[in-house]
Amino acid sequence: MKSKAKKDVLNEEQKLKWIGKSVKRIDGPEKVTGEQKYKTDYSYSNMVWGKVLRAKYPFAKIKSIDTVKAEAHPDVICVLTYKDIPGFNGFGIVTPDQPVLCEDVVRCTADAVALVAAETVEAADEALDLIEVDYEVLEPVTDVENAMLQGAPKLHKDGNIHSHVTIKNGDIDAGFDEADYIFEHTFYSPRQMHAFIETEGGWGRMEEDGSLVIECPGQYGHRDKLQIARALALNPERIHVYSSPNGGGFGGKDEITVQIYLALLAMNTGGRPVKIHLSREESVIAGIKRHPFKVTVKTGAKKDGTLVANKVRAVADTGAYASLGGAVIALAIEHASGPYTIPNVDMEGFCVYTNNGIAGAFRGFGVNQVCVGIETHIDMLAEKTGLDPIEIRKKNAYKQGDISSLGHVVKSSVGTIETLDKAAACDLWKNRDYYKNQVSEPWKKRGVAVATSFHGVGMGIGTPDYGAATIELLQDGKFKVGVAIEEIGTGNGTVYAQVAAECLKCDINRIVVVQGDTKQTLDSGTISASRSTYTGGRAIATAAPNMINLLTEEAANLLGVSVSEIELAYDRLVDAHDHTRFVTYEEIYESLHDKHRSKRVEGHFYLPKEKEELKNSGGAPHHLYGYMTHVVLVEVDTLTGQTDVIKVVAIPDVGKVLNPQGLEGQTEGGAVMGIGYTLYEDVLIEDGYHKTKNFTDYIIPTIRETPEIETIPVESNEESGPFGAKGIAEVVMIPIIPAIMSAIYDATGARVYHLPATPERVYQAIQESKPQSLISR
């Protein structure tokens, strides 16, 4: 009630016109009708096709590469190998350890060995077959624990442990000594695929002025530009990257995908544009995936429900290259003890190289894998003690100003307890016994469970996190709002338009948003880390007063009054003393134009950071976190082990909700992706080769697996955010994972520790937990 009253006052004070409203997506009609074109949908009349020769083996030495026959193919334009790379032969966001084109060794079947440009796709494929690569096959390293052992074949010269992070607080042994209950389990998580609708692909072309244009969906065009420049030894100013819109990203287009291949080919096709578009099969092999984790968690608690100790050891399989693996394991460890105040923690994480493809960024960024440990143990504690699982969580949750399990004071807004209160009060939780009894057939069992979690917003300490926006007044009286952060399906462009229209006090139709364009926009960081609403929104809110100043000054000139006498009215600027006297934006444009004055302003914003990094943590803590509680109802067919999620209540704390419809888009999409992670999805790799080839065997939820999803937002006003907002995009898929796992247990008495909880695994767990008659009589 208190926060609601506070919110009303805020709305009343600010008279918000666009913020907090379900403003329709600015790109909605084109997306729904299919009219919107992705980069990979386009064709050019003089185009050529690019193809990538991938490694034949997961681990092998390259003895020689012979391209003579491929080059002799009549329809081939060029064949490129590592020798044709003008600059640095490598890429990688943090550690550029992945070769653009392999020279002496291949470390996974995703590795690129050669590039071809040809007149047709078919000719390009034929040319790939004509390239002769002589390999010396090596025994692949496929198990993370074995990879860490002394004497394991080394994938990289510094060994197979890419990073090791630790967070320690309190006295772990003393913590376990005072515990009445100790739970210890090991959890295994799947190699989830982003499964975006648009596979990796795009265009490269040289312009007549010698500049290079890359049109390729991505999640940070300005950084892609720098990685391309490094490989090409080219002045980055000569490279323009157009990286929006994306047919889905989810982190899978954060790293370089095909941009450098496109650039290399474009420099060798005589000015003809070159297109690469991965087939789904190639995307499965070459694209990055979520890190599979092995996580061992030991949790100590007292009889009254107080958590006193948590020990975590997480090992992440990053595949052959680092990409963002180091950051993923760091974020995992930062979040592995939950949003709680556990006084004694000892957590460590390893990011380990293997020959199993490549892992990298993916929505949730390591937290998905670790949240299951602490949340499952809390439910076990509830069962042991008879305490309410929500009460235990509330008892241990930190509030704003409290000290977290990491030992730092949490200064930003914290909504955990409010989300838990709403969970306790929601229909599904209150009437869970009723819902559980509604089974349709005697072998079906239902369960209800709750889980809570959190997720950092923005980059951790040590990674500069910065946003910038431009606002330009156009001739027709519209404002062009430029934010480099791409549209990857989230609808951030609509939020940018809302923030701009609200700040400028104009109609939203006057806002034209430009995203993912390195030529027109300033570097504003990634579309990742749940940061784009917060950072982009703040950057616009910082630029807007500059635009208002520009408008006001010119209006004062035109109306012949002082600046202080100009009022910003809706869609116009008026004389404060005489509202019939006003100027329009069009008039202001014309006046500025005549004077050859700039119509463009900028806004820059640095994300707030914690001052002191926890030693060896790899960037913890974050300043801001989003919090979330999920309640789920599942039904398990005990005859087959099939699990059906029937109902989900999503209770996010994301600060102020800027667009309720957009928020629901996130909570619903996140819930479905979380269901996929928990029940269906895994890219199977055996001996370094993909057993999962395409969507035939990579099972993502369809509409028939999509439950009823209710969203109940908690609005903890975040003072530093644009209109009080925080981030949302990742936390929405996190607590649902342990919630489903516990609901399966609630239904059947069987626990699954190895995700995804496929029918076979659930069935096996049921068989192991207790012999059941197939039909209860």
Added chain:
Amino acid sequence: MKVSEATLVSPSTLDECLLLLNDQKHSVQLLAGGTDAVVRMKEGVWNPDTWINIKNLDALRYIEEVNHEIHIGALTSHTDLVESKLINERADVLAQAAKEIGAIQLQNMGTIGGNIATASPAGDTIPALFVLDAKIELRSLTDTRLIPIREIFTGPGRTVKKSDEIITKIIIRSQDEDEIGIFEKLGPRKAQSISIVNVAISLKMGEKPRECLEGKIAFGSVAPTIIRATKCEYMLKLNPLFDDVIHDIASAAWKEVMPISDVRASAKYRRNMASSLLERGLYRLMKRWEEQ
């Protein structure tokens, strides 16, 4: 043969099609709904000189009752089966099976003849055709033969159909008022999935409560081809199908099957699921029978 160099011909009559199939000089491949053929083409498995597009041979797209049998043209789509009153009333198990195939889009494009020709051990309509005693008509330019469904498959992806033959017709028995059928499928998810195990059941019921006079059971995805569960079929007639009897019959099902492990499931799980699906199917059938 490159895909781009292949020829596509679209015969307008069956005779024209048979003539094309008789071509000894070129390799030919039939293309009906394309839901399997196009996939094989993309995988590079099928690269014929000539694709014979029969999608528009409407003469092979019909469902009709003839002397207590149902004749189904080979190019009848799965959606046609799902929507057919005759199939729903007289061959309910086939209607249900057709509805479980892939997704709506696949049901619209895919044909019953194609499902047989593909000869997947996981093909969803095939177990239903087994329990409905289907006979498959194969025609070539010079010959017409009628093969019982039990004899048509020689292994995964293989049939007795010769390269110059085309499946023209499927003849199934029409179930009487006292007959009832069901199709049960276990896939990795509800829609758009390949069966881990499936089972079709067709029972002839007697006068007494849950009395079964005769029954047919066919399993998919648990052997190199679809198989009948003859031991279980005998057991159906021994006692009225009350829940404990159902449980006992289902428990015997694992002895009928010899599955393999693959990326979708282990052999052990498939065996157990043969029992589970049979139990679930018989339970649901009896419930429906009693409600009728």
